[in-house]
Amino acid sequence: MRINKALAAAGVCSRRAADELIASGTVLVNGQPAEPGMQVSANDEVTVEGRAVALPLGQRTTFTYLLCNKPRKYVSTASDPQGRRTVLDLVPAAHADTRLYPVGRLDYDSEGLILLTNNGELTHRLTHPSHHLPKTYRVSVAGPVSEKQLQTFRAGMTLAEGDKVAPVGVEIIKGARNGGDSTLLEMVLIQGLNRQIRRMCRDVGLEVKRLVRIGQGPLKLGSLRPGECRLLRENETTALLRDSGLAKPGKD
Structure with a gap:
């Protein structure tokens, strides 16, 4: 099997990303830098950035999809140099031996899917960037939110750092008019800028008190409790692969 296909089958990355790793010299086969297009077998020892990779050669690759409700104070990476807890610490024992990776990021102080x-x-x-599925968030902010602030979100804006933000769908779920303590917003994003919601709110004068991702594409957080994980249901997997362009459209 070609080395890039084998790395993708092992869940390391996509074929395109594997080609980039190979070009960078961080993929070794039997101790030697891998070459683009080279073939590997079950007898070869493959490492990526110094970590051994078990290649699922000669067997059908089985993919695992876990939906996790990340609590606050967890990082959404496979490891953390500061020793903080990661989302992989939440993986049930039944899947502990599966080489899982978080898809995208969720801030340390944010929660949810x-x-x-x-x-x-x-x-x-x-x-x-070309395949981002819409992400839905419930955002609690201090005090009331004005119509002008909502319209700024809906029209798109340029952040203080210069990043341009596409229009964001936003609605007030529970208002704090007349000087109330907080307002609960529902926001739908089609971009994946770092700390995008917090930076948007900052730039219109709103303080984020709590931020929870409740949906991504066809996936919904539902009643899953913080710290819990569950396997995707068959219809969820079908819809996710379809919406991401990895399966042909059809009935679930």
């Missing part, structure tokens, strides 16, 4: 999988091609699709 994050997908964990060993499908490298899907991970690439869902994190690439």
Whole structure:
């Protein structure tokens, strides 16, 4: 099997990303830098950035999809140099031996839906700017929110750092008119800028008190409790692969 296809099948990354890793010299086969297009077998020892990779050669690749409700104070990476807890610490024991990766990021102080999988091609699709699925958030902000602030979000804006933000769908779920303590907003984003909601709110004078992702594409957080994970249902997997362009449209 070609090395890039083998790395994708192992859940390391997409084929395109594998080609980039190979070009960077961080993929070794039997201790030597891998070459583009080279073939590998089950007898070869493959490492990526110093970590051994088990290649699922000669067997059908089985992908795992876990929906996780990330609590606050967890990082959404596979490891953390500061020793903080990661979303992989939430993976049930039954899937502890599966090489899972978080799809995208969710801030340390944010909560909610994050997908964990060993499908490298899907991970690439869902994190690439051209394939972002809409993400839905419930955002609690201090005090009332004006119509002018809502219209700024809906029209699109340029952040203080210079990043341009596409129009955001936003509605007031529970208002804090007349000097109330907080307002609950529902926001739908089609971009994946770093800390986008917090920066948007900052720039219109709103303080974020709590931020929870409740949906991504066809996936919904539902009643899943903080810290819990569950396997995607068959219809959810079908819809996710379809919406990400990895399966033909059809009935679930």
